[in-house]
Amino acid sequence: MFTALTALISCLTLIVGSLAAFPDPLALSGDSFFVHDPSLVQRVSDGKYFVFTTHNKGGIITATNLAGPWTSVGSILPNNSTINLAGRDDIWAPDVSLHNGVYYAYYSVSTFGSQESAIGLATSPSMDPGTWTDLGQVFRSTTGDAYNAIDPNLVIDEGGSPVLTFGSFWSDIFQVDLGSNFQSTTSSPVQVSFNSTSPQPEEGSFVWKHGSFYYLFFSSGLCCGFSASSLPPAGNEYKVFVGRSSSAHGPFLDASGRDLRNTGGTLVLASHGNVYAPGGQSIFTDSKSGKDIFVYHYIPVNSPVPYSDTYASLGLNAINWSSGWPVLTSI
Template sequence: MAAHSLLRTVLLALTLVVLSTAFSNPLPCTGECIDTHDPSLIRRTSDGTYFRFATGGGISIHTAPSITGPWKTAGEVLPSGSKINNPGADDAWAPDVHYVGGTYYLYYAVSTFGTQTSAIGVATSTSMDAGTWTDHGSTSVTSTTGDDYNAIDPNLIQVSGKNYLTFGSFWGDLYQTTLSSNLESWSQSTPYRIELNSTSPQPSEGAYVYHTGSYYYLFFSSGSCCGYDTSRPAPGDEYKIMVCRSTTVTGGYVDRNGQACTNSGGTLVLGSHGVVYGPGGQGVYDDIVEGSVLYYHYVDTNIGYADGDKVLGINKIDWSTGWPVV
């Protein structure tokens, strides 16, 4: 490992130790809160019902009267699997849900662990209820062996009439492109990199771009995400939530120290602390009750370390410093 990378790893580990006592615990979650990997949360406009979607199978649907529960099972988005002709079509990943013009758009990824044979798909519904989703298959944002990026973990943000899709994991980390006006297909705009962590072993994935005030904030998950029940990484190398910000949605994103996000930059937002281990797979939501919140999955060490043990976590965000603090 290069001296620069070693020094950064040591400094990050020390930072994690110092900050681990500063993080707030997640808000209480009631009902079915376990087996929630890479969650996406949204509140239905018609009746105020909260919906939670998560990685796995046909993308599970859970509903609740409030953002903290009690959550209950409500079916799947893709009970017959995705139309995308890729390995992993029956096990869709990383849903990202948005309400646009009376329709809910759910973006998802089809891939298998450790490969670049990946595609980003989209399904739509006017209610989000199970049985109402139409799968449109691939957006044509795809990747294959040898590409600069991996087409997984999609996230949509609309800015000035353009539909920006941020995605990626490993293989060059995080990229951005645009979708067509129909929100269902790629615009053919060449993807460009907006984040790269060149240290090891620190992959970046799970991008989520959020706008508030004068800045666009690029949240991402860094570190080892999975399989903690069989092999846990060195302390500090497990999943954690990082952020950079920019005055434009396309970049350049920098961390709190001014380090470019394309040059291994990133400010720690939430790491392991107490019984919370490996938080990641995050998003940001403006809740009518709790205000701005960071939602994510994590391992509760009192429950178990398996991927199926991942729990929904929600923390309120304080933006008073210009940076997200939970």
């Protein structure tokens, strides 16, 4: 009896400890819901925060304080993308970063379940609505390719050259080198991460340089379209994993030494408490606090319509790198 009780207490302790391992996101005010695949950038000139999201033609939400109030102010491409593919009026997963005084927004044009997809590029001097110039297609995929050209992320490699990481399902995450104009590709796609468990649910890749390592984050599992009455088996919903490499091109290994191309990945964030299916991640360094901030969306369990995409919300946590691996903390 004592042994059984001790075992039960130990199991409960492990469960509670696991749930407590993930901190709650920062409490936000304003227009911080209906946010998917957020890219957060802090404007250099005045410290203003800009979040760019899937849908709403590349929705733009801004705030002067990280906690808000956040205000929806417009779109990257209010007149649609110039890329002639289905989905040009509903761009996905914009990835925004500053290079040489110009803000670059890589974005996706596609429809659900299709490989007829493209990655486009728009630029702006300030990130404000109405200042974005669409430069059109950078890279695309077609039916039968090993990859799907969506969910782009730009990183500068150890040689100072731009690299685009992308991919969703099919054979998961790939990279392609870009030219110095950030617009033309100079190599064929190379696979950098693969989940051998059908249906290969990896997407939303994001590469971040910290110290001497490049960290490749990706989301895995079901992202959206949930119903409170028919949720997927626990653990099959979105969650975030990571691997790292001394090169922006990989190979990326998880904390156990397993290659991400061989179903590797160290867990960074998963469902807990009011947070369900977190993913679509990015990172930025907050100039006000000096901290690296982990940015993601999640489905609030206690929203007016539980588990509904309509209430997908912006999640923000700080990152502790002291172990050499990203551990999320409260802000």
